[in-house]
Every structure is written in C-alpha cells, then in structure tokens.
Amino acid sequence: MTVTQERPMTYSKMRGLVSFFSALLKGKKVGISDFLHKLVSTQKLCQHMDPQKIIQREGRSRKEKREKDAESPLNTETSQLKPSDFDYLKVIGKGSFGKVLLAKHRKHGGYYAVKVLQKQMIIKRKEQGHVMVERSVLLKGLQHPFLVGLHFSFQTSNTLYFVLDYVNGGELFYHLQREGSFPEPRAAFYAAEMLMALGFLHSLDIVYRDMKPENILLDCEGHVMLTDFGLCKEGVSKSGIMHTFCGTPEYLAPEVLQGHPYSPAVDWWGLGTVLFEMLYGLPPFYSHSKADMFENILHAPLQLRSGVSEAARSLLEGLLQKDVKNRLGGKGDQVELQNHPFFASINWDDLLAKNIKPPFIPNVTGPYDVSYIDPEFTILPVPAFVNERCQASGNGEAFPGFSFMNPVEYVAAELVS
Numbered sequence: 001m002t003v004t005q006e007r008p009m010t011y012s013k014m015r016g017l018v019s020f021f022s023a024l025l026k027g028k029k030v031g032i033s034d035f036l037h038k039l040v041s042t043q044k045l046c047q048h049m050d051p052q053k054i055i056q057r058e059g060r061s062r063k064e065k066r067e068k069d070a071e072s073p074l075n076t077e078t079s080q081l082k083p084s085d086f087d088y089l090k091v092i093g094k095g096s097f098g099k100v101l102l103a104k105h106r107k108h109g110g111y112y113a114v115k116v117l118q119k120q121m122i123i124k125r126k127e128q129g130h131v132m133v134e135r136s137v138l139l140k141g142l143q144h145p146f147l148v149g150l151h152f153s154f155q156t157s158n159t160l161y162f163v164l165d166y167v168n169g170g171e172l173f174y175h176l177q178r179e180g181s182f183p184e185p186r187a188a189f190y191a192a193e194m195l196m197a198l199g200f201l202h203s204l205d206i207v208y209r210d211m212k213p214e215n216i217l218l219d220c221e222g223h224v225m226l227t228d229f230g231l232c233k234e235g236v237s238k239s240g241i242m243h244t245f246c247g248t249p250e251y252l253a254p255e256v257l258q259g260h261p262y263s264p265a266v267d268w269w270g271l272g273t274v275l276f277e278m279l280y281g282l283p284p285f286y287s288h289s290k291a292d293m294f295e296n297i298l299h300a301p302l303q304l305r306s307g308v309s310e311a312a313r314s315l316l317e318g319l320l321q322k323d324v325k326n327r328l329g330g331k332g333d334q335v336e337l338q339n340h341p342f343f344a345s346i347n348w349d350d351l352l353a354k355n356i357k358p359p360f361i362p363n364v365t366g367p368y369d370v371s372y373i374d375p376e377f378t379i380l381p382v383p384a385f386v387n388e389r390c391q392a393s394g395n396g397e398a399f400p401g402f403s404f405m406n407p408v409e410y411v412a413a414e415l416v417s
Contacts, residue, residue, distance in 0.1 A: 081152055081154040081403070081405070082154070082156075083386055083387060084387065085105060085106055086104065086106060086114060086163075087103060087106055088101045088103045088114065088386050088387060089101070089102045089104060089382070090102040090370055090378050091378060091382060092370060092373045092377055092378065093115075093377055094377060094380070095115075095228075096121070097117040098116045098117040098118050098121075099115075099116055099377075099383060100113050100114065100115050100377075101114045101116060101386065102114075102367070102370065104367075110151075112166050113148075113163075113164045113167065114161055114162065114164070115162035116160070116161055116383070116386050117131065117160040117161075117162075118158065118160075119155075119158055119160060119398065119399070122160075122398075123398055131160065131402075132399065132402070135150070135153055135162070135402060135404070137201070137206055138164070139404065140204050140206070144200050145223065145352065145353075146194070146196055146197040146225060147200070147225065147226050147227075148164050148165045148225050149165050150404065151163045151164065151165070152404065153402055153403055153404045154402070154404075155402050158385070159386070160402060164227075165225065167218070167225045168219075168362075168367065168369060168370060168373065169217065169219050169362035170217070170218055170373065171214055171215075171217055171374070172224075172274075172278075173214045174372060174373075174374055180281045181277075181278060182278045184309060184312055186278075186359040186360060187275060187279050187312075188312075188342060188343065189356070189359050190216070190224050190278065191271065191275045192343055192348075192351055193223060193351065194211075194224055194226065195334055196334070196348070196352055197224065198267045198268075199333060199334030201267075202334065207263075207267060208226070208267050208270070209266060209270075210228060210251075210270075211251055211270025211273065211274055212250070212251050212274065213277060215227055215228045216274070218358075218362055218372075220364045221362075222359070222360050222361040223354060223358055249290055249293060250273065250283040250285075250293065251270050251274070251283060253269035253324075254298050254322045255324055257294055257297055264333065265327050265329055265330040267329075268319050268327060268328060268329035268330070268337070269320065269327065271319060272284070272318075272319025273320070275312075275315070275319070276320070279312060280305065284302060284316075284320060285297045285300060297322075298322070302316070302320050304316060304317070309342075311340070311341040314341065314342065315337075318340070319337075
C-alpha cells in the first residue's frame with residue numbers, strides 16, 4: 001500500500017477517470033461500458049464515445065500490447081526519473097543484490113519501498129533474466145489486491161531501481177518469530193489470500209516458485225501482500241512443466257529436489273509448507289542438517305500433531321503429497337483448494353474485495369512507523385550511492401526496456417503538477 005499526502009479536491013474527482021484509463025491500458029474489459037455510462041450521466045465529457053468500439057480496440061493479444069507498451073510515449077517519460085527524485089529514509093530489507101528502502105517522492109509526497117539492485121553483482125552471477133522476469137511479473141500483478149505492485153522502474157549506469165508498494169505491517173516471518181504460531185482462523189485467512197494471489201499468477205501462466213514467510217507481507221490493514229518475484233517462471237500453463245532447481249530449501253517440493261520436471265503444483269506444495277508453519281511453528285520437514293531435511297522432504301512421512309482441526313489436517317495432507325499426481329491443486333488448480341472444507345467459511349468474493357476484516361491489524365501510526373520491520377534492517381545506514389544525482393540511464397545494455405511508469409502515477413502526477 002502506498003501512503004500519500006492529502007490531494008487537492010480536483011485530484012480526488014479525477015481518480016475514477018485515472019483508474020479507467022489504467023484499466024484500459026492493462027487490457028481489462030470488465031465494467032468499461034458501465035463505467036462510461038455512469039461517467040456521462042452527469043456530464044457531456046464523453047458524449048460521443050462508443051463503449052463497444054473502445055472494448056473492440058483493446059482486444060489485441062497480450063504479446064502485441066507488451067510490444068506496443070515498450071514503444072509508447074508514456075514509457076519515454078520514465079527517462080526523466082532519477083534517484084534524486086526520492087528521499088531515502090530507512091533500510092527496510094535486503095537481499096543478494098542490494099537493499100530495500102523506505103522512500104518518499106520529493107515532488108508528489110508518495111511513500112514507496114524502493115528495491116535498489118547493483119548491476120555489477122547481477123551480471124556477475126548471470127541473474128539478468130530473473131530481474132527482467134521480476135519486472136514483467138510486477139507489471140502484471142499491479143491490479144491484484146494481494147500482490148505487491150510496481151509504480152516505477154528506472155536505472156542508472158550502475159544501479160536498478162524498482163519503486164514498489166510500501167507495505168509496513170511486517171513480514172509473516174517476523175510475526176511468526178514473535179508469536180511462534182497462529183490460531184487456526186488466522187492461518188486460514190492468510191492461506192486464503194495467498195491462495196488467491198497464487199491462483200491469479202497461475203491464470204497468467206506464471207509459477208511463483210518461492211513461497212516462504214519472508215516473501216509474505218502484511219499491509220497496514222492486515223491483508224497479505226506477496227512480494228519478491230525474481231524466481232517466477234512465465235509462460236507455464238497449468239499442464240506445463242519446468243526443470244530449473246530453485247527456491248528456499250525448507251519449502252522445496254520433492255519433484256524439484258529430485259530434478260524431475262515439475263508444474264504449477266509446486267506452488268501448492270509451497271502453500272502447504274507455509275500453512276504448516278503457521279499452525280505448528282516450523283516447516284513440515286525441517287532439520288538443522290540440510291541433508292537430513294532434504295531426505296525428510298523426499299522420504300519421511302508427514303507428521304501432523306494434535307491441536308488442529310480435521311479440515312486443517314486434510315488440507316495439509318492434500319497439499320503436502322509427495323506424489324504430484326495426488327497433490328491437491330494438481331489438476332484443478334485453485335478451484336480444488338477453494339472447495340476444500342478448510343475454507344468453508346470463506347466468501348471468496350468478499351475476500352478478494354477485502355470486505356473480510358483481518359484477524360490481526362498491525363498497529364502502525366503512519367508511513368514513518370517501521371515498528372514491524374525487523375531492526376536487523378532498520379539499524380543499517382542508507383547506502384550513499386542511492387542518492388547519486390546523476391540522470392537516470394534510459395537504456396542499459398544488459399537490461400533493455402527496464403524503465404517503466406505506471407499510467408495511474410503518470411496521469412496523477414500531471415494532475416497535481
């Protein structure tokens with residue numbers, strides 16, 4: 001969630017129009033006709049617009065749209081973005097190639113999480129492909145309530161910048177460390193929102209491949225936000241297969257460890273491991289010895305202690321099936337999970353609309369509140385290089401087409417400038 005300062009009334013009145021154009025640019029058909037009719041019912045702004053013609057014009061394929069977006073005038077504006085457009089306030093995370101910083105846009109006042117990656121390290125480890133996949137997936141997930149969205153991306157000669165939704169309710173990992181485990185209703189709520197996020201990615205032929213509590217954030221209202229899409233694989237249908245060995249050891253599916261071809265069902269195994277950890281406090285096959293843990297994942301029977309419902313036990317047994325042919329979700333994907341008794345109390349439409357009150361609401365006072373961010377990060381100094389005043393580089397030989405500006409952000413910026 002991005003926290004912004006109060007906007008002039010003229011901006012508020014335009015929010016609906018901005019959202020419409022954003023949806024139009026992203027190829028969303030649903031509700032356009034109704035929107036236009038409502039818009040023109042009180043004014044003659046769009047008197048001569050034909051909604052059906054608009055819908056027909058936006059019916060091109062995703063591939064054609066991406067090619068057009070790459071050449072659009074809107075994207076040329078991103079060359080104006082540069083590191084000094086932001087004030088970098090705190091370190092709120094770190095990874096192999098850089099850090100994540102809380103930042104405030106100097107002109108428009110929005111608060112963001114800025115993921116800063118060092119090109120040299122990425123190129124040295126030959127990870128350019130993962131970075132570009134992360135950018136692509138972030139663009140596709142922008143409109144989903146349980147996926148962290150991308151607002152801007154730009155680059156300098158040495159550095160890549162992802163400007164993301166700022167989510168300060170803390171990692172699920174942080175809360176599990178503090179509380180040990182969650183009551184079953186709380187675990188079910190988080191699992192349901194994760195399920196919807198994964199199902200959405202699968203509907204776009206994207207496999208997430210990195211389910212773990214560190215990649216699951218809570219927003220300030222207590223809703224799940226899935227983040228870190230660097231290990232995603234695009235272009236994999238529900239019946240498709242992959243071979244790449246990747247992921248975090250505790251949460252790897254057996255077929256990945258064995259080097260066998262695998263499918264989107266690896267994400268349902270990952271969901272099962274996270275649900276198990278939420279209910280019991282540790283991943284299901286955990287051992288201090290990595291070799292023993294791998295052996296457990298491949299061969300040890302699933303041990304389900306008492307203290308959870310029969311529905312929870314049934315769901316865990318279905319998700320943590322070592323034989324992918326028998327795994328819940330392996331055939332019908334998210335629909336199989338949604339129909340499981342463990343989620344009987346969930347109204348899926350209300351969940352997706354965020355009309356269900358979360359079981360835990362983080363007590364954050366505003367965007368400066370980092371009390372749910374691990375002090376391991378917040379005590380670190382902001383790296384000096386992120387404040388470089390050089391102009392952003394529009395093209396990088398190793399990262400062509402990296403720069404992006406969300407159309408909503410672009411139009412909003414024009415309205416308040």
